[in-house]
Amino acid sequence: MTVGLTLLRIPAPPLFSFTLLAVNAEIIAVGSELLTPFRADTNSLYLTEQLNLLGVEVVHKSVVGDDLKRLSATAEHALFRSAVVIFTGGLGPTEDDLTREAVAAALGVGLHRDEAVLSGLAQRFAARGWKMSPNNAKQADVLEGATVLPNPNGTAPGQWICGTFLGGQHIVILLPGPPHELRALFESECRDRLRTQLPPAFIATRVLKVAMLGESFVDARVSPIYKRYSEVRTTILAGAGEIELHFKSRAPSMDAAQARVDEVADAVEEELDDAVYSRNGEALEQIVGYWLQMRNATLAVAESCTGGLLAERITQVGGSSRYFLGGAVVYSNALKTELAGVPTDMIHRHGAVSREVAAALAEGIRYRCEATHGIGITGIAGPSGGTPQKPVGLVFHALASDGGTEVVERNFVGDRKRIRRFASTLALDMLRKELM
């Protein structure tokens, strides 16, 4: 395993000397479980992010089962297409773990059992008081010419091999499938190695996040701006009530790349004004938390149709107890009165789903919890419970503060999950705007 460390200290000359030309990569996820309806390959999302930051474009992804012939054929196709080929999974001790054999066949190199890796495996088992079963030894099989990448979080080490294969210069990397092993190994063993082997890449990114505007509305407003910047790639991603704008640019220096993404991001932010809640990728829950702390304020919530989702989102943020006191989930009418102090006759007069009850929930929970801000949500998440006057998707959101109570009524479209998500996002965004 010292081979790897030596290589890092005395970097090899870059394999790809064509400066600033994009290098192509592909990712092959190995494992029959990834060909079932139950498991998607998510490692490739992480790897794509990492490779993009190194100036490498991912041009193809495959999922292949534990089948030697299919796997080596896929490896060959990949080597014809792309300079960097990364395999994930199939490095374990079982008969189904065939990545080593398949890659060796595709590259036309042999495998040898590495004594250092083998004794490391034996030690690992011994340290836990376990006996190493013989099948584990195959995890010490190393591709001829490859560097072993130590895996502190699992038994199967990664492998790194670069050179000329199938008529082209290639970097081939074998990584274990479990995400936490793969990530740790990529960060400790692959990132710097790739950097020394690839043309220098200066890639800057920015993420803006926008709440409660439609995707087509946002695109119509901002596409005249981002289309002016051909050197910046803009991606728009839409979820329930939240839109992300990703900007990425590659330039001959980091300063130049950063200046480019900042220019377009700033122009887009100016156009969208206070709808932009996050300038560096933070979640809405985090931003609201920052503002509450900055204002030395506290929050309590009373939720009906969101059923705890708003509180759950707020408390996803570590340290949220500094500003979030808590609140009530008031599904039944009796609890709207008992926990949030909504007058019984108000519910009878206006119905539980009404502007008045939303306001009373916000004011009641604020008073009850002695918070500086109170949020109340009441609505019809469906699928049943709607009427012509009050259809599924109708939600009232109220925010009570020192200056008074604001209520926003909306008709959301979608299923139960989407309506609840929308409602919690709108309430958080009301609070954000109030705190600004």
Add this chain to the structure above:
Amino acid sequence: MTVGLTLLRIPAPPLFSFTLLAVNAEIIAVGSELLTPFRADTNSLYLTEQLNLLGVEVVHKSVVGDDLKRLSATAEHALFRSAVVIFTGGLGPTEDDLTREAVAAALGVGLHRDEAVLSGLAQRFAARGWKMSPNNAKQADVLEGATVLPNPNGTAPGQWICGTFLGGQHIVILLPGPPHELRALFESECRDRLRTQLPPAFIATRVLKVAMLGESFVDARVSPIYKRYSEVRTTILAGAGEIELHFKSRAPSMDAAQARVDEVADAVEEELDDAVYSRNGEALEQIVGYWLQMRNATLAVAESCTGGLLAERITQVGGSSRYFLGGAVVYSNALKTELAGVPTDMIHRHGAVSREVAAALAEGIRYRCEATHGIGITGIAGPSGGTPQKPVGLVFHALASDGGTEVVERNFVGDRKRIRRFASTLALDMLRKELM
């Protein structure tokens, strides 16, 4: 579009006459956005489930960008490997939508502009009062010999073509990328067509779900059982506190297939006893809801470290207002007293994270909400807030009912999200066992 309907009425003879031999399929997801760090292909999970039920195995999945050469090369590789090839995405009106052209090139057939599809598109736009821009016309380009699959949810129709290509018999299907369009189109246009073209397949499935047991523990207990049944494929999937066991079998008749999966599922269920909470794939929240309704019982919850997650999970189930009254999220100590009636001196004496406070939360919220069952959760979700005596991951779960109050203490391993998920699952499972 009548072509498709005619074909359905007069089914063609089966393309694959080799009865009961598994047919292989692969899925090619098209779109550069699927090669970014932000979007994973999930359509293939749905398609895999559907294909598996028709007796078709998915042996390869690919993701390719909007690049004509790469796309047609990938299509050719797929046609060499698999009898059924499904493309998703790349059927829209923009220059980047190249699936039609690429598949035509790979199959060696032409494309013609279909007048019926074109006028359907024009009508669709006219009905909304929009003018159809000229680029939309390319969505009417149809592969020579293909059947058009009408798409009621979008502008781009699907296509179906079967015959001998690249030396083998093939079914090639082009489906739109948006999941709701793809699903509706697969169900209305593809499922029956595939059934008539494929050897008859009788595949039965069963799913058992287990709470709060470790994956290796479950596997050690049940692998001696499922390994006896070579005709049933068993898959074990583990999440935070929940394990799913999937059983699948293919047999010459549906009764035989069902009998096989039932036999192994029943044997496994007997071995795991009451740890099995679901015999047909229902979520734990649903099962608890069934039991509460069956017992004519109601529930209220008081959550500290789970911050609303438990209430949110319970209310994900439509109609949960029939048995779930609501509860309190008591993040601050003051609210533990104010909303759930925990005595102040108890918190001082034992700390907010203690067996006593968990029990008082459960009892207090049960009393306050007049529920038949009360749940209290208090713990340390992290990442900060732990001490040597009360480390991150320590959670107390209490269930108060007529017969008294039960408290379970656990030390969960993992991050904030995982600890909160574990704690809410354990609490739900305590209630399930009590109701049984």
